[in-house]
Amino acid sequence: MNDMRILERDVDANKVKISAQNCDVYYGDTHAIKDVSVDISDRTVTAFIGPSGCGKSTFLRCLNRMNDTIDVCRVTGDIRLDDQNIYDSRVDPVQLRAKVGMVFQKPNPFPKSIYDNVAYGPRIHGLARNKADLDEIVEKALRRGAIWDEVKDRLHAPGTGLSGGQQQRLCIARAVATEPEVLLMDEPCSALDPIATLQVEELIDELRRDYSVVIVTHSMQQAARVSQKTAFFHLGSLVEYGETGQIFTNPKDERTESYITGRIG
């Protein structure tokens, strides 16, 4: 448990990266997220847990305005990235999404080559001045995605030809290629087998050194393994938010305890 203690001190030392205050989300007439306030720290893995349909994915998608693509969805409240309101009318959601990358539940590489998958983001954002630059960015991203050694000899093979776990790490590499500050992961391991899950989890732990990572997960074990902070959602409300160790060993709320012991959810 000594490790945990060090991590805890680590967490306290990091500044707040994203701050959400009194957030509400409506899907048409449905009130999906009810008055949620969370401070997400920099260089930390924050896990969102909770039963299906509790709104954790919806809330995650608010953090990079992916909900904008859904017509009936309405977000109110105040979400700040480095003290700037991301729902301000001056903010371009496209630019925001380059800063707040996202990895989805199902691995979704583009039906293009591995190289083009990773190079797409840098290309559209004009991050590379020439081919050599782009090669470098792609290699760096694939190394960060812990998949470089497996694909370096077949960069021009289709990304869809990889195994599920490799595809998901490719998607992570694609997300980090645009140099984001925050990485959002929506159940990144739910479509993967245990070995691939382990690889992705190790990767998430490494990504913590450079990014603030927010991960939505169904698996409480996974939340306990990879995260430093955990938020428990239930029926659209944030029930409890705190350090992972505390949430799993000494939850303050009765509902949290019921969920982590398997009585609800």
Add this chain to the structure above:
Amino acid sequence: MTDASANTATGLYATDAHIRKRNAAEKRFRLYGLAAVCVGILALIVLMTSILGNGVSAFRQTYVTLNIELLEAKLDKNGNRNIDDIKKVSTFGYAPLIQAGVEAAMAENGIEIEGLTGKQAGGIISKEAAAQLRNFVIANPDAIGTTVEFDVLANAQIDGYFKGRVDRADAELLKTVSPVQLDLSDALLEAGVLRTKFNTAFITAPDASDNRPEAAGLGVAILGSFYMMIVVLVLALPIGVAASIYLEEFAPKNRWTDLIEVNISNLAAVPSIVFGILGLAIFINFAGLPQSAPIVGGLVLTLMTLPTIIIATRAALKAVPPSIRDAALGVGASKMQAVFHHVLPLAAPGILTGTIIGLAQALGETAPLLLIGMVAFVREYPAGPPEGFFDPASALPVQVYNWTQRADAALVERASGAIIVLLVFLLIMNVAAIILRRRFERRW
């Protein structure tokens, strides 16, 4: 637990009445399906045999090779080779030369037919031959006075005799052909002067009048159809795809877009003749575009094809998994980048297939073209693009309609031949659709 005990009592090998009934129903259903397929195939076979049986002969035509003396006394009385004087001689002036040519061929091969007049001998040759000769002489005035070998068309009745359309009993009754002319034709065939060969003129020549059905061809109709397809492709594809992308990817989903969607589906079901009336009212009466022109036909067919392309394109866009859009948006692509870089390439095979099917439908469409005057008798080829889009032209299906309307059996044969040409074009387009789909298909 009586059910369970009943099951154990019958065992796995025995089948009860209920199971037997169910199996029989399944077998029956499969037979119905097979029967339905067989009926379809039978209908196709009957259709194809009837069309091929009637139409294949249109691709062969009877020709007579004649040595014709281009008499100076008839064609250029002044003898000064003045082209204006030569042009004054009408096709009637050439008829005696052709008659003389036939008689010369008879004499050369020692053919003598009892009761055959000189006029009847000349009558086995198509009236088109005189025009052919005249055009040759105008182009080569120096040939006057010499003897030139010509391949001239035989009369439609003589052609029909060799194709089995006309027999001796018919010839007794018909005014246009007599048994002695058939005797002459038989003799000429034996002598090798007359023969049947592949009819390229059927594909390239323009339509011909009722007096010379043997000269009628599809040239103008093919060119007109081709021009219309270009207009349809250039207009319907970009407009259709742009409309679909907007409706599918950008438009808010509300009452108005629902209304538009319902209307597009309804437009696809509107009878094509209605589009013809619309085209007549708007493009010809209001906008003042010329009648019978491929541009008007193309515009009307564009209106007709748009719903097909929009529906196919929207289906293709819908079939692209949303995860691809999420992935593109997730790395910071704009909506338009996501659509153009990722969604559209994946939807391309479906869009292409839909477009080609729409084009094929437009190619076979007749009714709206009748209303905008494309059924007119057109002998002049339209000019090259772009002026040619405004020249009068015909279209393949309209030509079929036109020929079946005219009484001559030779034209009915040509109508079936034109259907074969139309079917070949449709087949080529469908094969192109399949090849394009295979080539662009990608998995995700």
